[in-house]
Amino acid sequence: MTLRWVPGWNxxxxxxxxxxxxxxxxxxxxxxxxxxxxxxxxxxxGCKNDGIWDAIKACCILxxxxxxxxxxxxxxxxxxxxxxxxxxxxxxxRVTGLKGDGSTKYLDSNRAGNAxxxxxxxxxxxxxxxIGNNSYTIGLTKSSAxxxxxxxYVFNPLSYIYGNSPAxxxxxxxxxxxxxxxFYGASRSNGTTFSASHAGTLQTETISAGTMPAxxxxxxxxxxxxxxxxxxxxxxxxxxxxxxxxDLEKLDTRVTRLMNLITYTQTAGLPDLxxxxxxxxxxxxxxxxxxxxxx
Numbered sequence: 001m002t003l004r005w006v007p008g009w010n011x012x013x014x015x016x017x018x019x020x021x022x023x024x025x026x027x028x029x030x031x032x033x034x035x036x037x038x039x040x041x042x043x044x045x046g047c048k049n050d051g052i053w054d055a056i057k058a059c060c061i062l063x064x065x066x067x068x069x070x071x072x073x074x075x076x077x078x079x080x081x082x083x084x085x086x087x088x089x090x091x092x093x094r095v096t097g098l099k100g101d102g103s104t105k106y107l108d109s110n111r112a113g114n115a116x117x118x119x120x121x122x123x124x125x126x127x128x129x130x131i132g133n134n135s136y137t138i139g140l141t142k143s144s145a146x147x148x149x150x151x152x153y154v155f156n157p158l159s160y161i162y163g164n165s166p167a168x169x170x171x172x173x174x175x176x177x178x179x180x181x182x183f184y185g186a187s188r189s190n191g192t193t194f195s196a197s198h199a200g201t202l203q204t205e206t207i208s209a210g211t212m213p214a215x216x217x218x219x220x221x222x223x224x225x226x227x228x229x230x231x232x233x234x235x236x237x238x239x240x241x242x243x244x245x246x247d248l249e250k251l252d253t254r255v256t257r258l259m260n261l262i263t264y265t266q267t268a269g270l271p272d273l274x275x276x277x278x279x280x281x282x283x284x285x286x287x288x289x290x291x292x293x294x295x
Contacts (some may be wrong), residue, residue, distance in 0.1 A: 014048070017041040020075050028070040035265035035273030036064045040075075042278055043258040050250040055122065057243035058111035058217075063128075064262045068092040072107075076241075080219065081108040095266045095289075096128040097238030098220075102135065106221035106229045111242045113140045113150065113212040118164050122246050123217060124185030125152055126239035126255050128289075135233035137184060138240060139222025142213040149210060151222055152184040153231065161186050163194030164209050183252040189245035197248040217242055238262075260285035270294075 012018050021037045040061065047053040058077035065071040068089050072080055086105045092098050100106070125137040131152075139151030149162040163186035182199030191209040195202060213225050219240055221229040239255050264285030265273055273281055284294070 012037055012041045014041055014044040016075070017044045020073065023073045024065045024070040027073050028066040030066055032064070032066070033265055033273075036262060038273055038278075039258055039261035039265060040064065042261065043254055044075075046254045046257065047251075050247065050254065052246040052250050052254075055244040055246040056241050057116065058109055059239075059241040059243075061239055061258070062092075062097040063094060063238040063259065064265075066094065068098070071098060076243075078110040081110055083108060093236070095263055097126075097236045099129075099236045100135075100220035100233045102132050102232050102234030104232065106232060107219040108223075109138075109217040109219055109240070109242060112214055112216050114214050116212070116242075116244050118209045118212040119188060119191040120245050121150075121164060121212070121242075122185060122187035122244065122248070122251075123150065123152075123242045124183060124240065124248070124251060124255070125219070125237050126183050126259060127181050128236045128238050128259070130180045131235045132233055134231060135235070136218075136220075136222040136231045137233055137235060137237060138217055138219050138242075139231070140213055140215060140217045140225075141222055142211065142215075142225040144226070150186070150212075150217070152186075153222070161196035161198070163188045163196060163205070163207070164212060165194075165207050183255055185241075185248045185251060187245045187248050195248055197252055200249070200252065202249055256286070257282045260289055263289040 017040050021032060021040060025031050056076050059075045060080060061075055062071050068087060071092055087098060123138055127137055131137060137152045141149050149165045151162050153160040184198050186194055186196050188194035188209060193204055193206050195204050215223055215225050218229055221232045224230050238259055260282045264270060264281045267288050
């Protein structure tokens with residue numbers, strides 16, 4: 001007999017989490033551990049409590065699932081496309097996510113840039129490794145008039161985050177001299193300023209909004225309208241989201257907590273998450289993710 005997840009019996013209180021877990025299990029052809037499912041439910045609850053859930057219109061948790069097929073199931077919105085099936089099972093890790101190759105591999109999010117207003121948008125990624133030089137973790141760029149640049153771009157020693165910016169040297173959020181693992185995102189709620197964040201470092205830039213292209217955001221590369229994918233990254237990504245403007249610090253906190261809880265569930269020798277306080281488990285998981293142990 002196979003036991004199935006039933007709302008109200010196993011800690012899954014959110015309909016979105018219940019539906020997502022069921023879809024991932026169907027793609028994986030096997031069930032998720034209770035702890036992974038509970039971590040996902042905790043993420044949905046937290047985003048709702050923080051008032052940021054409704055702003056997330058496209059989202060994949062590229063970790064936690066047992067297979068690559070499960071990892072490409074969307075938590076919100078349309079599933080991404082793996083063009084040419086370039087990503088294979090060997091590229092996927094349940095804790096650290098999906099790894100790019102820096103040259104050929106990208107995902108098409110299938111989320112159009114102009115599906116959100118040019119003055120009301122956000123996008124984010126969570127990298128579990130450092131980001132290679134001259135590469136994007138997420139991007140959508142229109143280089144001909146009217147110009148709009150969106151993306152997380154690393155050109156060492158700085159990470160450049162464009163939040164629907166017109167092109168030019170002043171269009172980026174600079175001084176983020178951090179190119180390592182963690183949360184990267186941009187959010188714009190008006191036509192004159194946008195915010196950018198990396199791992200708790202938040203900046204606000206006064207840069208007028210550009211024009212959002214109709215084409216879709218790419219992951220692991222930039223989508224240059226009229227040309228296609230460019231500036232591929234070899235980083236591992238474990239999460240992305242696209243949608244309307246939101247509080248980046250709250251999203252950073254929620255995504256980081258989710259990654260820490262997933263790490264906890266996959267770390268040998270730790271108590272089952274069913275017996276643990278989630279705050280304590282997230283703390284322990286964060287320690288293991290950073291390379292520490294309890295020994």
